[in-house]
Amino acid sequence: MALQSTEEQPIIQLDNVTFRYPGAEANSLEGVSLSIYRGDFIAIAGSNGSGKSTLCKCFNGLIPTYYSGDMEGTVFVDGIATAERSVAELSRNVAYVFQDFENQLVRPTVYDEACFAPLNFGYEDYKERGMNALRMLEIEHLRNEWIWQLSGGQKHMAALAAALALDPDVIVVDEPVAQLDPAHARVIYEKLKLLNERYGKTIVVIEHHTEFIADYCRKMVLMERGGRVRWVKSVAEGLSAVSELNEMNIQPPQVTQAFHALCREQAIEGALYPITIEEAALHWGSAAKRELPSTDAYASAASSSRSAGEPLVRFEGVISGYQGIDRKKKPILQGIDLSIHEGDRIALIGNNGAGKSTLLRLISGLRRPWEGKVTVCGRDTRKSTPEELSDLVAFLFQNPEEMFIADNIRQDVEYFLRARQQQGIEPFIEDVLRRFKLTELQQRDGRLLSGGQQRRTTLAIGMAMRPTIMLLDEPTASLDIASRKELTLLFDQLRDEVKAVVVATHDMQLVADWANRVIVMNEGRILLDTDSRTVFQHPDILDRAALVAPQIVQLCGRLGIEPACLSVEQFIAYMERAQREELVYGIG
Amino acid sequence: MELAEPARKSSIWEKLSVERIKIELLRTAYGQSRTFLSRFDPRMLIGWYSFFAIAPWFIHNKTVLIGMLLAIAVLTYTSKPSVLVFIVLAFGLVTDTAYMLIVALAFGGGLPAALALSTLTLKLLVIALASIAVFSSMDPEKLSDALLSLGMPAQFSFGVAYGYRMLPILIEEYNNLLYSYRLRGRTPLRKGLLGWRSLVYMGKISILAFYPLILNTAKRTRTTVEALEVKGFTYAVKDPKVKRIKLAYLKILPRDYAFLAISAIYVAFLFWLGNQYTL
Known part of the structure; x- marks a missing residue:
């Protein structure tokens, strides 16, 4: 079954496609008809569970070849029905960068990764093809780097290069912003733009960060629950449908929201x-x-409440770091002096590798200073074990899956109190589970929950420890807007129980909405220690720390509104x- | 990558922390590409190694064994292996020797019997050092290509390279899981004699941490399998052309033959010497 080839033939065309995963109770896609033309830069938006990834897996034949569910309708790629071709054949037309792109990288170096697919297809010039892909993305300098030493942004770049090596017509990227910090996400988008404009590639992104859609995409597909396509519009038209987007839990760009209001x-x-x-x-x-x-x-709102008296945490001239593969000591923190007081809600911001995680680990006692001293509630961390400090400090990791150590999330929440053989904890545990809306989920394994549910669980684990200080590493990473909002609300719950909270984050919205103190780190030093309004008045410092202010703050800068409004409501x-x-x- | 210093005042933990093991493993795997042995063709090295891994079992002449040991010790030295590997080796040897002494004395053999058993130790040492020398000089990529070239299935040789690529990530995750246990757990209040309670505690969580690691890995694999499908790996496995292109860079050069020849002459010399002077 082949369509007549014409000039205007879409590169990808779906005809009334319905798909249900094997064993699933409902269809993931329902009567989807869609045409994507050569040279398009198109965003697929929709709430969680609206079938965005499923849709994109139809493009490269993973559905229905690899997932043998019930499929109706036809998908044409370059005029040929995908059912007649294999996944490998199709991957010469359509490349796919997965959301958890790290698991897509299977070779030890960037160069090997880029050459892998052309080699598998038996191209004699596979090395040249691999290098070409690196050249297109301008990352030749990374060719000999080990994959495991790359930063998140570089890994994403490597995954993209590997996808490009077969010189496909279409590149599908699943949620590039979700796992990356905003500055790196912008770099990826700039590269996609380059591929689109200079090399004529068709780009399809799954995206719910509308500010990126507005800046880079030309068309937008809105999916709704049940796997239907609500509409396909130009980006300007699509994002102007503010109430419709809100209904789908998609937040329009801040300037659009303001205009709408x-x-x-x-x-x-x-x-x-x-x-x-x-x-x-x-x-x-x-x-x-x-x-x-x-x-x-x-x-x-800006004035932070610095209470007098003994600080909860005190850093005195702290130097710490790690040992490299060459056995040399590499200092990450270089002479940190810092006091954390009761009532502090600190956002710790800065580029990757600035030392944010190291700072948190020093407070939790997982790591000791090489020089200097860290005191937590009067205790020297060098003289205490992490187990002892956990009576005071709860540390929530960046990856929730690394915190699920029990059979189900209820046991995870109880773990701390059970280890201390406390009696009569049931009412308290029930209360924590209820507050974090986990009562229904309590018998499930944490790994099987959605991203937002996993974050809620880690917060509940932290709360059940009744800590004085809570440390959170990137709590809003890879969450959709709705879950992020929900999480910010739950942060307010912490306020009454926990004396100080430190959040390492790239999420400037969280900085603007929640923090009363902002610490900017760069190359192991503290660049700035101030409140959330002042921090956005230092564009030079934000630049150095690879941070991007929220859109509304940038707009205020453009309009000369001082001090800048931190939220759409203020604006x-x-x-x-x-x-x-x-x-x-x-x-x- | 962070250096962790788990328990307080315990230098042994600092030496044996998970982080430390990771660094040493990576050094062993990828750390040195420019050692004496790394210049040779990996297939030749595997052949050479299999001789030194098997032959000692059939040699009872101590002169020959000591001669082999000396040569291999020099080669091991040139391949700059990690200290950790030596610690493990030394631990094995010490316990082995102690065990033999006890057995020999307990069953009335006395010192002569212990001495006789030491031949076994010598054999083990030759084999162990040969393994260290070869495998710390050969990066996993070369090893995997050599295995493929020697007729191993493509899935197996890919698995070797992929295993090494995953290793640092798995160790990192294991370390973080271990931290999760520590950050919510509680060390025994009384340490017990020589801190045995603490040791039991650490041992227990070290084992428990593997379970979540396995579950997390299982979950991750889905994307990897899809990606392998997309990258045409399943098709490449069936295509002999791919194997030819991939292995085109492997060439046995004159220096490989020279190395084999010198090794053969040296071993022959040792046998001659062994016949002259038997220890």
Whole structure:
């Protein structure tokens, strides 16, 4: 079954495709018809469980060849039905970068990885093909690096290079932003843009970070529950459908949300909203020119409450690090002096390798300072074991799966108290499970939960330890927007019970919404120790630490609003006030 | 990659921490590409090694064995193996010798019997050092290609290389799981004689931590298997052309023959010497 080849023939075409995984109770895709044309840069958005990954696995034939579920309808790639071709054949047309891309890398070095697929297909010039892929992404310098020594961003790059080595027409990337920090995610998108513009590749991304969709994609597919396609629109049109997106738990770009709230009445039906900072700056350029003094209404949030008295944690001239493969000691932290007080909600930010995790490990006692001293609630960590310190400090790892050590999550939550042979803990455990909405899930193994549920579980494990200080390493990484919002709400639960919280994060939204103290780290030193409003007024420091301020903060910078609004709500309040005053001035 | 220093005031733990083991393993695997033995063809090395791994079992002449040991000790030295490997080896030898002494004395053989048993130790030492010399000079990639070339199934040789690639990740994860046990567990309140309670505690969680590791790995494998499918690995396995292209770089050079010849002459000389002067 082959379609007639014409100029306008879509590179990928789905005809009324329905698919159900073997043993599943419901269809994952339901009557999907979709055409993707050569040279498109298209985003597939939708809430969790709306079949985005399933859809993309149809493109390269993993469905139905590899997953032999019930499939109806036909998928054409370059005019040929996928059912007639093997996965390997199709991978010359369609490349796939998985969401957990680290598990996709099977060879020891970047170069070997890039050459692997061309070698398997028996190309004599496989080395040249591998190198070409590295050249297209401009990562030739990484060719001899061991995969396990790469950073997350570099690993993603290597996975992309391996996918490119067969010179496919279409590249599918599953949630590039989920596992990477914002600066690295932007690098990946820049490369995808390059591949799209210079090499004419068709790019399909699964993405729910609408700010990336706005900046890079041209078309957008919205999937809804049950695996249906709601619509396919241009990105400008799609992102302007604010209420529809909200309904799907997709957060439109901040500037679009602000516009929606402020200008809904004036806007003509069907008109396009601004979706990028440039467009928003153009729109509001005139309105916000006028100087408005900042008011206490939202300045009060910034003042952090530094209580007097003995700090909970004190770092004095701490140097620490690790030993490299050449047995040389590599210092990561270089002379840290720091005090953490009661009431601190600290966001620890900085690029990868800046020393954030090392700092957290020093507080938990998993690691000792080479020089200097770390004191936790009056105890010298060099004289205590991590077991002893765990009475005071709860440390939640970046990867939740590394915290699931019991048979089910209830036992995980109980583990700490059981180890201490405490009696009558059932009511307390029930309460913790209820507060973190885990009562229904308590008999499940943590590994089998969704990302958001796993994070909730780790928070519950931490809470059940009744710690004085809680340390969290990247708690919002790889969460969708809805789960992230939920998590931020749960953070408020900690406030009453835990005296100080330290979160290492790349999530600037969390910094803006939650933290009352921000510590920026770079190359093992503390660059800046301030509050969340001030930190965004130092673009040079954010740059050095490879951080990107939230869109609304950037917009305020463009518009000259000082101090910057940290959230969409603050911005809306500011603009409404500006309009009112303009009105008053106008009359007067 | 972090250096961990688990228990307090215990230098032995610092030496034997999981992190330490990881570094040493990686050094053994990938650390040195420029040793004397690494210059030779891996297939030749495997052949050479199989002689020194098997022959000592059939040689009872101590002169020959000591001669072999000296040569192999020099080769082992040139391949700069990790200290950890030596610690393990030394531990094995010491316990082995002690065991033989006890057995010999207990069953009335006396010192002569112990001395006779020491031939076995000598054989084991030759074999162990030969393994160390060859495998710490050969990176896993070369080993895997040599195995493929020698007719092993492609899945097996791929498995060798893939195992090594996964090793650092698995050790890292194991270490973090171990930390999870420690950060929520509790050390015994009384340490017991020579800290035996603490040792039992550490031993127990070291074993328990493997279970979550296995489950996590099982979950991860799905993507890997899909990726192998997409990258055409399952098709390559059946295609002899792929094997030819992949192994095209393996060439046996004159220096490989020279090394074999010198080894053969040396062994022949040892047998001659062994006949002259039997120890």
